[in-house]
Amino acid sequence: MRVDTSAVPSGRTRIRVPRYRKRESVKDFLCVAPALAFFAVFVYYPLADLFRIGFTNWNLIRDSYKFVGLKNYKWLFHGSGLGTWLSSLRITFSYTFWEIAITLIGGMLLAALFNRESKAFAAMRSLVFMPKYIAVSTSAIVFMWILNDQYGFMNYLLGLFGVAPVSWLNSEKTAFTSLLILTGWRVVGYGMMIYLSAMKGISKDYYEAAQLDGANGFQRFRFVTLPLLSPTTLFLFVTTFIASMKVFQSVDVMTDGGPYESTNVMVYWIYDLAFVQFRVDRAAVVAGVFFVILLAFTAATMKISNKNVHYDS
Amino acid sequence: MNGRRGCMAAIALLVAGGVFCVGAQDAKKYEVKSPIQIEWWHALESQYAPLIERVVADFERQNPNIDVTAIYQGSYKDLNEKLIAAQAAGTTLPAVVVANTPYIAEYGASGLCEVLDPYIKATKFDIGDFGTGLRAASSYDGKQVSLPFLISTQIMFYNKDMADAEGIRLPETWADMDAFMKKAAKSSGGTVQRYATVFPGWDQWYFEPFFLNNGVKIVNKDGLSTDLASPKAVGVAKKLKQWCDDKVSYWAYGKDASSVMRQNFMEGKTFSVIHTTSLYNMYATNCGFKVGMHYLPGASTRDSEIGGCVLLIPAKNKQDVKNAGWKLLSYLTGKEVNMLWARETGYMPTRNSVTKTSEGKAYLAEKPAFKAVFDNLDHIYPRIQHTAYSALSKIWMQELAKVIIEGGDVQAAMNRAAVLIDEALED
Numbered sequence: 235m236r237v238d239t240s241a242v243p244s245g246r247t248r249i250r251v252p253r254y255r256k257r258e259s260v261k262d263f264l265c266v267a268p269a270l271a272f273f274a275v276f277v278y279y280p281l282a283d284l285f286r287i288g289f290t291n292w293n294l295i296r297d298s299y300k301f302v303g304l305k306n307y308k309w310l311f312h313g314s315g316l317g318t319w320l321s322s323l324r325i326t327f328s329y330t331f332w333e334i335a336i337t338l339i340g341g342m343l344l345a346a347l348f349n350r351e352s353k354a355f356a357a358m359r360s361l362v363f364m365p366k367y368i369a370v371s372t373s374a375i376v377f378m379w380i381l382n383d384q385y386g387f388m389n390y391l392l393g394l395f396g397v398a399p400v401s402w403l404n405s406e407k408t409a410f411t412s413l414l415i416l417t418g419w420r421v422v423g424y425g426m427m428i429y430l431s432a433m434k435g436i437s438k439d440y441y442e443a444a445q446l447d448g449a450n451g452f453q454r455f456r457f458v459t460l461p462l463l464s465p466t467t468l469f470l471f472v473t474t475f476i477a478s479m480k481v482f483q484s485v486d487v488m489t490d491g492g493p494y495e496s497t498n499v500m501v502y503w504i505y506d507l508a509f510v511q512f513r514v515d516r517a518a519v520v521a522g523v524f525f526v527i528l529l530a531f532t533a534a535t536m537k538i539s540n541k542n543v544h545y546d547s
Numbered sequence: 548m549n550g551r552r553g554c555m556a557a558i559a560l561l562v563a564g565g566v567f568c569v570g571a572q573d574a575k576k577y578e579v580k581s582p583i584q585i586e587w588w589h590a591l592e593s594q595y596a597p598l599i600e601r602v603v604a605d606f607e608r609q610n611p612n613i614d615v616t617a618i619y620q621g622s623y624k625d626l627n628e629k630l631i632a633a634q635a636a637g638t639t640l641p642a643v644v645v646a647n648t649p650y651i652a653e654y655g656a657s658g659l660c661e662v663l664d665p666y667i668k669a670t671k672f673d674i675g676d677f678g679t680g681l682r683a684a685s686s687y688d689g690k691q692v693s694l695p696f697l698i699s700t701q702i703m704f705y706n707k708d709m710a711d712a713e714g715i716r717l718p719e720t721w722a723d724m725d726a727f728m729k730k731a732a733k734s735s736g737g738t739v740q741r742y743a744t745v746f747p748g749w750d751q752w753y754f755e756p757f758f759l760n761n762g763v764k765i766v767n768k769d770g771l772s773t774d775l776a777s778p779k780a781v782g783v784a785k786k787l788k789q790w791c792d793d794k795v796s797y798w799a800y801g802k803d804a805s806s807v808m809r810q811n812f813m814e815g816k817t818f819s820v821i822h823t824t825s826l827y828n829m830y831a832t833n834c835g836f837k838v839g840m841h842y843l844p845g846a847s848t849r850d851s852e853i854g855g856c857v858l859l860i861p862a863k864n865k866q867d868v869k870n871a872g873w874k875l876l877s878y879l880t881g882k883e884v885n886m887l888w889a890r891e892t893g894y895m896p897t898r899n900s901v902t903k904t905s906e907g908k909a910y911l912a913e914k915p916a917f918k919a920v921f922d923n924l925d926h927i928y929p930r931i932q933h934t935a936y937s938a939l940s941k942i943w944m945q946e947l948a949k950v951i952i953e954g955g956d957v958q959a960a961m962n963r964a965a966v967l968i969d970e971a972l973e974d
Contacts, residue, residue, distance in 0.1 A: 294635045295657035314970045378803050385810065404801035406953070490802055494949045509628050511938045512653050 281525070287518035294514040306519040315516065318495070318503065323527075326479055326500040329413070333478035336418045337470055341425015342463070346455070348426065349433050359430070363423035370420070374487035377416045378403065406496035409489050413497055416484055425470060432466035433459065468539045472532060479528055500524050574669045577870045584614040585642035585871045590626050590856065591619065591697075591892070598891050606878050613871045623647035623856065630861070634659055640861040642872030643879070645696060647856050648684055649752075652932040654859065655687025661860040663691045666873045676882070676898045684853040684929030693857035694880045697825065697894040700851045700920065700927050701756055703744065704812065704830050705819035707837035715818065718844040721761060724786070731818040732795035739794050742817040745808050746787060748800040748948045751940040752854060752930070753821055758783050761846045766933055771972050775943060776965035781958050788951045800948040809833075823854055824920055828893035831916075840916040842923050850926045855894055886910060895920055938971040 288306055292299035309315045348359050365373065380387045381402035389399040402412045440458045449457065482501040485491060491498035491506060498506075500520070508517035591599060596619075603615050618641070620626045627650055633640045646654060654660050667674050674682065674691065681695040705717060718727040731743035747753035758765060763780040766773060774780060790796040799808045812820045813834050821843070822830075830838045843851055858879060860872040878884065882898055886906045889896040895917070901907050902921060911917060920927075933939070942964050950960035 293653075293657060294631050295654065295659050297658070314967075314974075382803055382807065384807055403803070404952070406949075488802060492945065493801060494945050494953075509624075509631060510941070512631075512657075512934070 284518050284525075285522050287515060288522050291515050293512045294508065295512065299515075302515070306515050309516060310519050310523065315520075318498070319520065321495065322498050322500050322503045325410070325496070325498060326481070329410070329417075329481055329499060330475060330478040332414050333417050333421060333481075334471060334474050336414070337421045337425035337474045338467060340418065340422040341427075341470070342429050342467075344422060344426035345429035345433055346459075349430060359426070363427050365420045366424045368420075370483040371487050373416060373420060374484045377412070377419075378488055381412050381415070403489060404493055406494050409493055409497050413481075413484055413488065416488070417478075417481075421474070425474075428466060428470055429463065432463050436462050464539075468535075471539075472535055475535065476528065476532065479524075574671075577666055577669055577873055579610070579612050579867070579871050579874055581867070582612045582614070583867055583871045584616065585868060585875065587615055587617045587875060588620045588626060588630070588641040588644040589617060590621065590623050590645050590647075593619070595892060598887070602879070602884055602887065605884075606875060609878070610874055613874060615875060623650075630659075634861065634863065637863055640864055642864060642868045643858055643860055643876050645856045646693065646859055648853055648930055649936060651685065651687055651693060651857060651859075652936060653934050655690070655692045656934050658862060659859075660687075660692035661862040661864070661869055661872075663694065663860070663873070663876075666877075667691060670873070670877065672877050673882075676900050678897075678899060678924055678927070680853060680925075680928045681897055685857040687932065693859035694876060695853075695897045696858045696880060697855045697888060697892060698853055698897050699823045699825035699855040699894055700853060701753055701821060701843055702824045702851075702919065703819050703821050703841040703843060704827075705839045705841055706812075706815065706834075707839035709815070709818055709836070710839065717819075717841040720844050720849075721757070721786075721846040723844060724790075728790055728793075728795040734794065741815065742797055742811070743790075743795045744819040744821060745797055745799050745811065745817050746791070747804065747808065747821055748798040748944065748951070749802075749804045751944045752852065753823075754787070754947075755930075756843050756851050757787070759852075760843075760848045760850060762848075766931055766936075766939070766972065770933065771969070773939065773965050773968045773972065775968060776958070776961045781961050784947060784950070784961055785957045787947075788957055791951050798948060798951045800952060824917075825855060825892065825894045827914065827916060831914075838916060840919045842919045848926075849923075850928050851923070852930050853927055854930075899924075933972070935971045935974060938974075939968045942967045942971065 289301055289303060290299045291302045291305075310319055344362060348355050348362070379385070383389060383399050383401045383404060386402070388402065392398075392400065400408055402408050436459065440462070441454055444454045444458050480501050481499050482505065485497050485499050485502045486505070489497040491502045501524075504517045504521050504524070507513045507520065587603075589599070599617050603617050607613065607615060620629050623646070626645065627647070630640075630644055630646070651660075666672065674694075677685075677695055681698060682691070684698075685691065685693040685695050703717070705715075709715065710717070713730075715731050716723075716727065718724045728743040731741075732739075733741040755765070758775075758780055761779055761783050763777065763783065764774050787798070791798050799805070808817075808820050808822075809826075809830070811817045812830070815836075819841075824840065827838070827840065842849070858876050860869050860876060862869075864872065880897070882901060885896055885898045885901050888894060889901075890910060890913075896902050896907060896910065902924070911921060930936075946960045946964035946967075949955065950957055
């Protein structure tokens with residue numbers, strides 16, 4: 235086959251962009267300019283400033299400060315901050331793992347259970363989803379009382395079965411679990427609703443075809459529902475990952491990062507450094523490093539998911 | 548001779564006139580010359596809203612040029628966050644703001660507060676009427692950076708009916724504590740029926756006096772190290788742990804520890820609690836028995852520390868805002884309203900003259916439990932001022948709570964705390 239190359243400009247010849255295209259480009263840019271300006275002022279500038287503050291000794295109150303080079307990074311990676319950083323990172327990842335597990339597994343199971351068309355199921359779905367409407371701080375205060383070791387409902391309930399009172403929020407063995415109880419109560423309904431809407435979007439033809447091929451209920455779920463839910467799973471995974479890594483409110487209300495730093499998640503530590511210890515310089519370094527970790531994990535997730543997510547439905 | 552005398556008198560008159568003129572000029576510098584609107588940020592919850600409205604309305608009547616908006620900004624912690632944010636931004640700063648006493652060291656060191664000494668001097672504000680301790684607690688580096696506002700101290704609240712009925716003697720010294728614990732606590736068949744007292748472990752301010760009165764410095768003279776691993780400090784910690792292990796007391800720790808402790812006291816599950824004097828009204832109103840206050844037992848000394856809050860003017864404000872702020876600040880801490888705060892909030896009167904007036908005597912007749920505080924006013928000192936004190940207290944609190952509640956070796960725990968605290972102080 236011969237290709238006609240006469241219209242292709244040779245070597246250094248510049249391609250002339252038609253004038254209307256240029257006008258369109260300017261128009262496009264003007265359309266996104268307000269959003270870009272907003273991001274520049276409220277996201278990118280604070281982010282850049284965060285990294286700048288990490289190289290200073292500013293405490294947020296003083297007007298003057300000095301540039302101290304890598305001193306704050308040394309404190310974090312080679313100094314007294316390392317132990318707390320590693321422990322906080324472990325706690326944060328652990329919390330994230332459990333929140334993702336509860337959202338994905340619990341949400342999917344509940345969605346499979348409640349995927350029925352009746353008023354009773356609609357009411358039950360609403361009940362399960364309702365906690366998501368309640369503010370985290372409000373739920374946290376209620377759970378503080380439910381989990382109170384002397385006056386709480388949870389220990390009263392356990393007492394009926396002869397179980398000794400548990401110091402839910404004041405023991406380092408149970409405080410983390412207590413946070414997860416609140417988290418599970420709040421997020422499982424959200425996972426269910428997202429999965430339910432995705433399930434309703436799967437064409438019935440796939441199930442009929444699978445049934446004709448002799449697939450049983452589990453096989454239909456495993457080979458039809460699960461792969462076709464993968465975009466939803468990816469969406470839930472990424473959004474839950476980012477949200478749970480930034481957990482703060484429930485920790486602030488229920489435990490203050492304690493007891494004995496057993497719930498000292500990363501964002502709470504950043505807050506504590508900045509506003510309790512007046513070390514905004516160190517808080518900026520921890521926040522900057524945390525941002526890079528989050529970015530890397532999200533990018534890696536997106537890359538890996540491209541191979542495993544099916545958008546066929 | 549007469550001429551000489553006349554000359555001297557003329558010079559004296561000139562000097563006196565000059566001084567008067569300079570003083571008057573200084574006072575003029577801080578006058579509010581045109582109408583102005585200012586904000587006062589505070590941490591007094593909704594139950595105090597009518598009182599605040601009343602005080603602000605009275606102030607505005609006396610100062611028609613100044614329009615005050617009093618804004619409740621949440622707890623001391625919330626208030627600190629908002630103040631720091633406003634300070635960093637350099638805008639939206641209030642003219643006057645309340646601050647919990649431990650923040651004064653960091654605020655003072657960072658230049659957040661306006662130095663009030665020139666205002667005090669120019670307007671002849673009676674600063675000497677506050678006790679030495681109160682003045683020191685609201686100063687930083689010898690400068691008056693704030694003024695005492697709602698002041699409290701640590702105290703032991705006890706069930707007076709129970710004490711009278713059972714003849715329980717309250718401990719005057721650390722050495723009396725064992726006998727007191729034995730007498731006031733009750734158990735049956737290994738089950739605790741009543742604790743003798745409760746130690747609030749959620750805030751180091753409450754247990755700090757036991758260490759200080761036993762000769763522990765907490766921050767050594769060099770300002771860079773602690774003596775919390777010393778035999779004296781470990782001895783106090785061991786004793787506290789022993790009482791908790793013996794179940795004659797418990798270590799209240801965690802976010803809800805304060806409310807649970809109050810509930811336990813109201814329900815008679817503990818004979819006494821260690822808390823802040825500012826909660827006297829709350830205890831007296833909600834307990835179905837007479838509530839007494841007992842000054843904390845001493846050892847080599849018998850001192851307590853100042854708590855509560857002070858009032859300050861952010862230095863970044865414009866001069867006209869600072870002038871109006873000073874008017875409000877001096878009014879809020881003045882003699883006229885001092886007793887009003889004390890009577891209606893449960894905080895202590897802060898002015899010496901007020902405690903000696905008929906109003907002060909009437910206050911004591913109304914709240915006789917406060918005699919324990921009035922008798923010891925000279926023994927109430929400021930907290931330790933160090934910019935790293937919040938980091939220090941967090942480490943200390945955690946290690947002490949862990950070893951008392953979860954168990955372990957006290958010396959090892961205090962050693963661990965001391966290493967971390969030394970690092971924080973050196974920083």
